Amino acid sequence: xxxxxxPTDRTVQLMATxxxxxxxxxxxxxTVEVLEHVGCEVEFPENQTCCxxxxxxCGDWPASREVMRHTARVFDGSKPxxxxxxxxxxxxxxxxxxxxxxxxxxxxxxxxxxxxxELADFLVNGLGVEKWPGRFPARIAFHRACHxxxxxxxxxALKLLESIEGLEVVPxxxxxxxxxxxxxxxxxxxxxxxxxxCLKLEHLTEMNPDFIVSGDMSCLxxxxxxxxxxxxxxxxxxxxxxxxxxxHRHG
Amino acid sequence: MAExxxxxxxxxxxxxxxxxxxxxxxxxxxxxxxxxxxxxxxPDDLRRLAGQIRQHSxxxxxTYLEQAEQSLKRQGAHVxxxxxADDACRAVSDILQKAGAKKVVKSKSMISEEIHLNDxxxxxxxxxxxxxxxxxxxxxxxxxxxxxxKPIIHKNRRDIAKSFEREGLGDYNDxxxxxxxxxxxxxxxxxxxADAGITGANFVSAESGRLVLVTNEGNSRFCLAAPxxxxxxxxxxxxxxxxxxxxxxxxxxxxSATGQQLTVYTEFINGPARTDRPSGxxxxxxxxxxxxRSEILASDCREILRCIRCGACLxxxxxxxxxxxxxxxSVYPGPLGAVLSPLLAGKKxxxxxxxxxASSLCGACNEVCPVDIPIPDLLLKLRNRGxxxxxxxxxxxxxxxxxxxxxxxxxxxxxxxxxxxxxxxxLEKLPLPYLQPWLKTRTLPTWRGGEFRSWMKSRHKK
Ligand code: SF4
Numbered sequence: 001x002x003x004x005x006x007p008t009d010r011t012v013q014l015m016a017t018x019x020x021x022x023x024x025x026x027x028x029x030x031t032v033e034v035l036e037h038v039g040c041e042v043e044f045p046e047n048q049t050c051c052x053x054x055x056x057x058c059g060d061w062p063a064s065r066e067v068m069r070h071t072a073r074v075f076d077g078s079k080p081x082x083x084x085x086x087x088x089x090x091x092x093x094x095x096x097x098x099x100x101x102x103x104x105x106x107x108x109x110x111x112x113x114x115x116x117x118e119l120a121d122f123l124v125n126g127l128g129v130e131k132w133p134g135r136f137p138a139r140i141a142f143h144r145a146c147h148x149x150x151x152x153x154x155x156x157a158l159k160l161l162e163s164i165e166g167l168e169v170v171p172x173x174x175x176x177x178x179x180x181x182x183x184x185x186x187x188x189x190x191x192x193x194x195x196x197x198c199l200k201l202e203h204l205t206e207m208n209p210d211f212i213v214s215g216d217m218s219c220l221x222x223x224x225x226x227x228x229x230x231x232x233x234x235x236x237x238x239x240x241x242x243x244x245x246x247x248h249r250h251g
Numbered sequence: 252m253a254e255x256x257x258x259x260x261x262x263x264x265x266x267x268x269x270x271x272x273x274x275x276x277x278x279x280x281x282x283x284x285x286x287x288x289x290x291x292x293x294p295d296d297l298r299r300l301a302g303q304i305r306q307h308s309x310x311x312x313x314t315y316l317e318q319a320e321q322s323l324k325r326q327g328a329h330v331x332x333x334x335x336a337d338d339a340c341r342a343v344s345d346i347l348q349k350a351g352a353k354k355v356v357k358s359k360s361m362i363s364e365e366i367h368l369n370d371x372x373x374x375x376x377x378x379x380x381x382x383x384x385x386x387x388x389x390x391x392x393x394x395x396x397x398x399x400x401k402p403i404i405h406k407n408r409r410d411i412a413k414s415f416e417r418e419g420l421g422d423y424n425d426x427x428x429x430x431x432x433x434x435x436x437x438x439x440x441x442x443x444x445a446d447a448g449i450t451g452a453n454f455v456s457a458e459s460g461r462l463v464l465v466t467n468e469g470n471s472r473f474c475l476a477a478p479x480x481x482x483x484x485x486x487x488x489x490x491x492x493x494x495x496x497x498x499x500x501x502x503x504x505x506x507s508a509t510g511q512q513l514t515v516y517t518e519f520i521n522g523p524a525r526t527d528r529p530s531g532x533x534x535x536x537x538x539x540x541x542x543x544r545s546e547i548l549a550s551d552c553r554e555i556l557r558c559i560r561c562g563a564c565l566x567x568x569x570x571x572x573x574x575x576x577x578x579x580x581s582v583y584p585g586p587l588g589a590v591l592s593p594l595l596a597g598k599k600x601x602x603x604x605x606x607x608x609a610s611s612l613c614g615a616c617n618e619v620c621p622v623d624i625p626i627p628d629l630l631l632k633l634r635n636r637g638x639x640x641x642x643x644x645x646x647x648x649x650x651x652x653x654x655x656x657x658x659x660x661x662x663x664x665x666x667x668x669x670x671x672x673x674x675x676x677x678l679e680k681l682p683l684p685y686l687q688p689w690l691k692t693r694t695l696p697t698w699r700g701g702e703f704r705s706w707m708k709s710r711h712k713k
Contacts, residue, residue, distance in 0.1 A: 025703035047660035055650035059634030063654035070658035146613035182611025188646030190688035225693030
């Protein structure tokens with residue numbers, strides 16, 4: 001469980017995540033604009049790379065720790081670290097302390113863990129944002145990313161989304177089910193992973209939403225990748241992109 | 252490229268079976284969710300409390316086990332300890348042979364599956380009949396359970412009707428009620444003829460020596476009605492401190508397992524028949540089975556011993572729903588099995604070290620577990636152990652190069668930019684063994700490495 005006394009200063013460090021670094025610069029930009037809108041000054045430590053989760057999940061903890069040590073050095077300090085991904089955030093606040101359990105530098109990664117926030121969690125539970133301004137006339141299906149189970153992120157994201165004028169969040173079946181990505185799981189269990197994803201897509205599109213929305217680009221990359229190969233492509237948006245677009249429509 | 256065994260099994264699984272497993276599991280998940288949500292305002296708090304009770308029970312297992320032994324003896328039961336599966340089987344057959352018992356009836360018990368008791372009794376010339384309907388069908392088919400609560404989740408009634416016909420239990424008839432009635436008639440004779448009844452135990456209270464059995468068919472009661480001897484096989488981790496703990500545990504067990512507030516039968520067994528309580532078997536034996544549990548208790552995965560075998564994690568698991576129970580090549584499937592089975596394998600850990608990989612680590616298992624076992628963490632620890640012990644893991648990319656890249660910011664930035672060439676080549680043609688399985692069913696987005704960094708820089712210059 002995450003520390004309850006995480007910092008809430010408005011000067012924050014952004015961990016953009018490797019996926020945004022490589023593919024989804026639009027999501028990282030949206031994150032910056034959203035944070036700035038609520039009065040944050042966003043620092044981007046240039047030397048950041050990845051949270052080390054791929055190696056962690058493969059069981060190669062020494063390799064993962066090497067990456068995490070680098071990450072802990074890059075994000076040294078006391079400011080909040082904001083991550084626009086429930087999965088990478090969970091790697092920092094949960095995975096890292098687990099893989100360092102028997103290591104001497106556990107306190108270093110624990111310190112980082114105690115400063116880490118997933119974006120929606122920070123906005124709502126950290127800064128106390130209750131409502132989001134602007135308009136976004138659309139119906140969306142919100143996929144609560146698996147790594148936000150047991151955290152305040154899912155509820156926080158829904159709270160802000162539902163407060164946006166014109167936006168309707170539609171329900172769907174088996175909402176607790178995973179999108180099937182699971183990092184390297186998707187390549188070492190391609191059949192199981194794809195079947196899970198296709199089932200998820202079926203559920204998410206039950207009510208024909210305009211967009212599938214999540215706080216994690218990894219889930220969305222998997223779902224849209226599958227949908228594009230299938231018959232029914234879908235439009236996906238990151239939670240931060242909805243907030244950003246709503247702001248622009250604010251006038 | 253070699254395939255993961257669970258993946259291979261799932262890919263070849265009959266579509267009808269997969270659908271049956273999926274639908275049945277999903278229905279179980281929904282029932283559980285509804286009943287817990289209706290009956291309790293904070294079911295998660297209850298799960299955490301139950302987790303603490305079970306964690307406490309195993310942390311002080313040595314104390315409680317000793318206390319349970321004393322209490323059971325006080326009740327008039329004989330207590331045995333078996334270190335290995337073989338020891339446990341031998342303990343059972345020794346008791347039976349000493350009493351000249353030739354026929355036994357069994358109620359459902361996962362630990363008897365774990366130690367392969369029926370095979371052992373067979374070689375000793377002792378007839379052992381499973382009396383739980385699902386387990387009976389497994390037995391006559393020479394099959395294995397594919398779910399710990401619903402052993403024949405992978406079969407449909409037509410399969411069962413054929414099996415009954417083959418066994419001479421009447422002409423083909425796939426009406427569920429007819430099947431049940433025929434099984435009942437067949438069982439009645441077996442109950443009356445049996446010399447001994449073998450059961451498991453869901454809980455043993457250290458304080459009172461009460462043995463608790465939950466069933467829905469009432470078969471365990473029949474197993475203990477006519478036979479003179481009762482043998483209970485109990486994993487050592489089943490001991491709980493006191494009867495009061497049952498208030499939490501039983502309330503969660505039925506709801507988590509089958510969405511029932513309480514199973515149809517909940518039996519509390521207080522030792523063998525006595526003058527003041529003349530019914531039931533004259534002789535009661537409790538065999539506590541270790542079979543690697545002490546090793547697990549000493550390991551960093553001990554939380555798995557909290558498990559109360561409700562099956563909720565199987566039901567909710569998306570991988571289990573795709574692969575079904577037999578994919579796990581062990582008595583315990585699903586998320587529980589992916590942790591427990593390799594641990595129970597002891598020195599043969601490596602043979603099942605692939606199971607912890609068969610998970611997207613989505614954590615749904617932890618979310619439904621009535622004793623709040625951090626299953627994803629345990630899966631990760633076992634992956635790490637598999638890696639350290641060089642267990643084979645087909646399809647898992649080596650991570651050394653990634654670690655080098657991700658701890659060197661210069662190399663990383665270079666890779667981010669230079670990988671843009673990926674947009675210019677047909678990815679499907681590239682000899683990249685770990686990319687191709689992805690591309691077979693999904694596309695990859697356009698590479699835009701470094702774009703965000705440039706944007707950030709340009710803003711700061713302004
Ligand atoms: S691990 Fe938890 S959810 Fe799974 S069978 Fe055991 S008690 Fe039930």
